[in-house]
Each structure stands twice: as structure tokens, then as C-alpha cells.
Amino acid sequence: MARMKSDNSLIMFVNGAGVAVAYGMLGISLWLSTEVPLSTKGFWAMSVMMLTLALVNFVKYRFDEKMSEDRVQRIEDAKNEKLLSDYVGESI
Numbered sequence: 838m839a840r841m842k843s844d845n846s847l848i849m850f851v852n853g854a855g856v857a858v859a860y861g862m863l864g865i866s867l868w869l870s871t872e873v874p875l876s877t878k879g880f881w882a883m884s885v886m887m888l889t890l891a892l893v894n895f896v897k898y899r900f901d902e903k904m905s906e907d908r909v910q911r912i913e914d915a916k917n918e919k920l921l922s923d924y925v926g927e928s929i
Contacts, residue, residue, distance in 0.1 A: 860885075 863885060867878045 856889075 867882060870878070
């Protein structure tokens with residue numbers, strides 16, 4: 838279990854660093870593009886931030902859905918195990 842947690846931490850760190858670098862590069866490109874009006878730069882920046890928010894929410898809801906499905910499956914497995922153990926216990 839600890840090995841899986843450390844792998845997830847490393848993957849999350851690498852992904853976070855990638856996002857930070859992407860935002861930094863976007864900021865630099867917006868700052869250095871002198872032909873583009875400031876209002877357009879602001880719109881692009883807001884669009885990227887809203888896209889990021891939407892993606893984070895999408896991933897969170899998918900994760901929550903998967904956790905819910907796993908929980909239901911574990912409950913069904915436990916119920917079936919209980920039914921089998923009761924049936925085997927009665928037949929002996």
C-alpha cells in the first residue's frame with residue numbers, strides 16, 4: 838500500500854510540475870506578444886483557467902463515480918459471501 842502511495846505522489850508531482858511549466862510558458866507568451874491587445878490576452882488567460890477548472894471537476898466526478906461503483910460492488914460481494922456462508926453452514 839505504501840508503494841502505491843509513493844508512486845501516486847511522484848506521478849502527481851510530475852503532473853503538477855508540468856501544469857506549472859505550461860502556465861509559466863503561457864504567461865510568458867502572453868506577456869511577450871506585443872501585437873495582441875491586453876483584453877484579448879485576458880480573455881485567453883480566463884479561457885485557460887476555466888478549461889483547467891472544468892478538467893479538474895471532470896476528473897473529480899469520474900473518480901467519485903468510480904469510488905461509488907467500487908463501494909457498491911464491495912457491498913454486493915459481502916452480501917453474496919454472507920449468503921454463501923449461511924447456506925454452507927445450514928447444509929452441514
